[in-house]
Amino acid sequence: MSEQHVQEQHEQEHHIVSPVTYMIIFGALLVGTALTVLASYFDLGEWHIAPGLTLFWNPVVALAIATTKMMLVVLFFMHVKYSPRLTKLTVAAGFIMFLVLVGMTLTDYFTRAWGRW
Amino acid sequence: MSDNTAIANGAQTEAHHEHPPYQRHHFETVGQQFDATNFAMWLFLLTEIMFFGGLFTAYLIMRNWYYQPFVDASHQLQIFWGTANTVVLIASSFTMAMSVWSAEMRRRKSLLIYLCLTLVFGLTFLGIKGIEWHEKWEKHHIPGAHYSVQSFVNPQSDPEVYKEYKDAPLSPDAAQKTEEYFFLYFAMTGMHALHMVIGIGILVFMIFRAKVGAYTTGHVTFVENFGLYWHFVDIVWIYLFALLYLISRH
Numbered sequence: 001m002s003e004q005h006v007q008e009q010h011e012q013e014h015h016i017v018s019p020v021t022y023m024i025i026f027g028a029l030l031v032g033t034a035l036t037v038l039a040s041y042f043d044l045g046e047w048h049i050a051p052g053l054t055l056f057w058n059p060v061v062a063l064a065i066a067t068t069k070m071m072l073v074v075l076f077f078m079h080v081k082y083s084p085r086l087t088k089l090t091v092a093a094g095f096i097m098f099l100v101l102v103g104m105t106l107t108d109y110f111t112r113a114w115g116r117w
Numbered sequence: 118m119s120d121n122t123a124i125a126n127g128a129q130t131e132a133h134h135e136h137p138p139y140q141r142h143h144f145e146t147v148g149q150q151f152d153a154t155n156f157a158m159w160l161f162l163l164t165e166i167m168f169f170g171g172l173f174t175a176y177l178i179m180r181n182w183y184y185q186p187f188v189d190a191s192h193q194l195q196i197f198w199g200t201a202n203t204v205v206l207i208a209s210s211f212t213m214a215m216s217v218w219s220a221e222m223r224r225r226k227s228l229l230i231y232l233c234l235t236l237v238f239g240l241t242f243l244g245i246k247g248i249e250w251h252e253k254w255e256k257h258h259i260p261g262a263h264y265s266v267q268s269f270v271n272p273q274s275d276p277e278v279y280k281e282y283k284d285a286p287l288s289p290d291a292a293q294k295t296e297e298y299f300f301l302y303f304a305m306t307g308m309h310a311l312h313m314v315i316g317i318g319i320l321v322f323m324i325f326r327a328k329v330g331a332y333t334t335g336h337v338t339f340v341e342n343f344g345l346y347w348h349f350v351d352i353v354w355i356y357l358f359a360l361l362y363l364i365s366r367h
Contacts, residue, residue, distance in 0.1 A: 014221070016218065026211040029207045030204065033200065037196065037200050039363075040364070040366045043367040056367075058363075058366070063356075063359060063360075066356050074352070077210055077211075077213075077344070077348045078348050079341075087152075087159055090156065090159050090163070091159060094163035095166070098166050098170050102170055106174065106178065110181060
């Protein structure tokens with residue numbers, strides 16, 4: 001009961017993120033940009049999962065780095081880390097919904113001619 | 118007792134709370150008002166995610182269907198300009214975050230400086246985008262009646278790109294599909310740039326308001342929520358950069 005009260009109080013006060021945090025995130029984003037450009041200059045190979053199904057590592061790495069950068073921006077620049085739980089839930093629900101819609105659309109398109117190539 | 122007196126008496130008995138002038142009457146506290154508007158801004162951003170998500174999905178499907186034309190077409194983009202623009206946009210996100218901090222700390226001067234820096238970075242981004250688009254215009258790579266497949270059916274006619282990638286010529290049929298890449302390229306970077314233009318318009322408005330001290334009274338909602346929009350546009354670019362420029366080098 002009291003714990004919940006503390007949580008509520010915590011959510012009510014406005015958290016001010018310090019410039020030091022912003023600078024660290026800024027630095028991390030620049031490092032991420034350098035890494036992803038660097039990675040694009042190397043052929044990172046591919047993984048033949050099954051006949052006709054190949055996973056190229058270059059796009060996987062590029063998207064993984066982009067997603068890491070996105071998380072840093074969302075959590076710190078957009079203050080989600082310091083936001084009320086309602087905001088956290090909303091943002092998470094939005095991303096999951098996005099992944100479901102894109103994922104289901106892609107599974108449809110990518111499997112229409114399955115095994116016929 | 119008439120209704121009017123009843124309301125008047127009611128208003129008297131329920132004493133008027135002390136609250137800052139920017140707190141609307143239908144909110145209990147400033148904190149509640151902040152959270153509610155913040156929540157609404159996030160809902161708007163979710164619709165934006167779905168909007169750009171449609172474009173990204175179209176790109177992924179098309180790239181899967183017409184893999185080679187998409188790879189060859191994306192070799193036309195210069196990684197140098199893409200990287201420069203990514204750095205510029207991340208820097209503008211940083212200065213925007215610092216603007217929010219300045220507003221929270223009620224520092225009018227530093228708020229103005231950071232907002233102006235954000236504006237300069239935003240304009241720089243659009244300038245670089247303009248250079249890139251102009252190059253596409255010169256090479257007839259803008260989809261439409263004047264589109265040319267020259268660089269793809271005969272890669273050696275485009276020596277600058279050829280010496281870096283040594284792309285094999287595409288058949289005229291396949292080369293035609295590069296137009297779809299550029300259609301999506303312009304649709305995605307164009308929609309992104311439109312968001313930047315809108316953001317820059319709001320930034321100019323904010324700079325005038327900040328000058329008269331509108332955001333340094335403790336009322337940071339507008340700056341904070343605009344910051345969310347600006348960072349969202351930054352995130353879209355992070356993905357555009359990865360998908361349009363980087364993943365097709367190999």
